[in-house]
Amino acid sequence: MIRLVRGFKDILPSDTALWQHVEVLVRELLEDFGFSELRIPILEQTELFARSIGTGTDIVEKEMYTFIDRSGDSLTLRPEATASVVRAYIEHGIYAKTPECKLYTTGPMFRRERPQKGRYRQFYQINAEVFGLHDPRADAELILLLMTIVGRLELSGAGLHINSLGCPECRPQFREALKPFLRGQTEELCSNCLRRRDKNPMRIFDCKVPTCKKAMLDAPSILDYLCETCRAHFETVKSSLDRFQIPYQINHRLVRGLDYYTRTTFEVLAEALGAQDAVAGGGRYDGLVKALGGPDQPGVGFAIGVDRLIELLAAQAQSFERRPHLFIAALGLRAQDTAFQWVQEFRMQKVRAEMDFENRSLKSQMRRADKLGVSYTLIVGDRELDDGAVVLRNMTTKEQENVPVQDLVRLVVNRIRTE
RNA sequence: GUGGGUGUAGCUCAGUAGGUAGAGCACCGGGUUGUGGCCUCGGCGGUCGAGGGUUCAAAUCCCUUCACUCACCCCA
Known part of the structure; x- marks a missing residue:
């Protein structure tokens, strides 16, 4: 019998009604919030991801489905969507006609990781991106949209976590401050964290090893090192969320895997999902458009992990099946x-x-x-x-x-x- | 890539002093004349993940392999 490729899955008729329910609801809300759909291809030049996600990241180093096609080009099945959206924003001169714009896209992403609960090699995302707006209220609006989606879907047990990663001005200072602290924790950190202590020290905040977690309790917080501009930016994001009574948790340990994020970063976490607990995540990436050869336009965006979202909704036992009359x-x-x-x-x-x-x-x-x-x-x-x-x-x-x-x-x- | 757990009917699982397989659910059909859900009876359905070994005999013991799963890692 020929079977599914490892890490891939069929979405069966008993589940597609729920998928459609989510897709329709999210799409409507996105349009209500002023987003237009952009449809991007699944295949891109490998270099696009290498340059946007960062050559040092695990995604680029060992998780991409990359192959050489007959013309000799190195192509890659997209591991995420933002890079493609930015590419399209630049390539079609969208920045020239409408520098400030809101775009969304949906579809499958591909990452060759070891499969586990909530992690598939082909997984689905709904992506929303806002270009051209520096204003922190744009960040807040995006989070507001995300939480409205969560609310409308009646998703319970999902919490919003936010943080600021600073900018190229202030983040280096934080990293410098972090290093001496980490040198003092040599005994407590796991071998993995010791390895990345110099290369990517902020990632240690993400480590789930208990001793590392404990060791990092007293670590300096990035929020104490933000420059004045970043601090004010973050304050407005928070006050905007307060204004709309969106509950959130400030988590200075919330760091991102992708290099291009700056300032605001956020995740929606749900414990019920197990180890892969992020339902949605996003943040600001002000340097990305320029880094990919476009104008110096800022961006903010988020991605919803649809598979995980569905898993949560399915657990809440609600039937969306269409029965004949x-x-x-x-x-x-x-x-x-x-x-x-x-x-x-x-x-x-x-x-x-x-x-x-x-x-x-x-x-x-x-x-x-x-x-x-x-x-x-x-x-x-x-x-x-x-x-x-x-x-x-x-x-x-x-x-x-x-x-x-x-x-x-x-x-x-x-x-x-x-x- | 690393570790743990699991692999027996479509599904959930029983099945050790080794003797060529069972249950529940599901599916199909009957329980008198053309009427569902409950009940009842019957039926269909399995190379016991795969390959090799030990043995008169293996789902059950040994080896190998694959798959699934959870966790690490990474992230949505």
Whole structure:
């Protein structure tokens, strides 16, 4: 048997209704908040990700699906979307026509990590990006949008964490201050953290090893090292969130894996997800557009991990399945022939009708009707056709009535609509 | 890439003094004449992850391998 590729998955019919529910709701909110959809390809030049995400990152170093195509170009299945959005923003001169713009995009991303709960090699994201706005209220608005989505989806147990990473002006000073502290923690830090102590010391905040966590409790906070501009920026983000009563937790340990983030950074975390607890994450990336060869335009964005979001919603046990409205139990070939005609007419009237093509007993057809969860069943056999009236059974009240064959579709449609 | 756990019917799982497999759910059908959900009876359905070894005999012991899963790592 040929099976799924490791880390990839099928989204089965029993789940797609929930996916669609999320997609529709999020899309509507994005449009309400002024975002326009941008559709970007799944394949890009490898260099785009190397330059935006950073050559030192794990994503670029060992997680990308990269191959050389026949022309000799190195291509990569996108591991994230922001780089492509920025590329499109620059390539099509969007910055010239509408430097300030809000874009969103959705689709699969690819990262060759070891699969586990909430982590797949093909996973889905909804990305929102805002370009051209330095104002901290843009950051706040984006977070507001994200939390509105969370709220509308009635997602429980999800908490917002925010932090500021400073800017190229003040972050280096923090890193310098962090180093002597870390040198004093040689005993406590795990081997991994010791290795990255010099290369990327801020990442140690992310380590989940208990002793590291403990050792980092007394570490200096980036928030004490922000320059005046960054401090004021962060203050406005917070006061804006307060104003809209968005609860949040300041977490000076919240750092990002991608090099291009500056200032505001945030994540929505849900404990129920296990180790992969980030449902959404984002932040400001003021240097990225320029770094990719565009004008010096700022950007802020977030990504929602749809798979994880769905997992949370599915656990909250809410059904979005679409059940048919009507089943036609037809007895005998003549009745089946008529029923076939009717189901088509019902569907044209937006009534989801089903019937059975096997010549099964009424009992088994009733069973099927019950299993489908229809609210009404039409029962038609030779007897009914001869009498010119078929039986309409209300599956919840068990009441039955006769409906004349001529004009049947209209009468039944009305009955179902008035439910 | 590293570690732990697990791999027996579509699903959830039983099944050790080694003797060629069971349950529940699901599915199909019956319980008198053309009527569902409960009950009841029956049926369908398994190369016991794969390959090799030990043995008269292995789902059960040994080796190898693959897959799934959780965690590390990383991140949405």
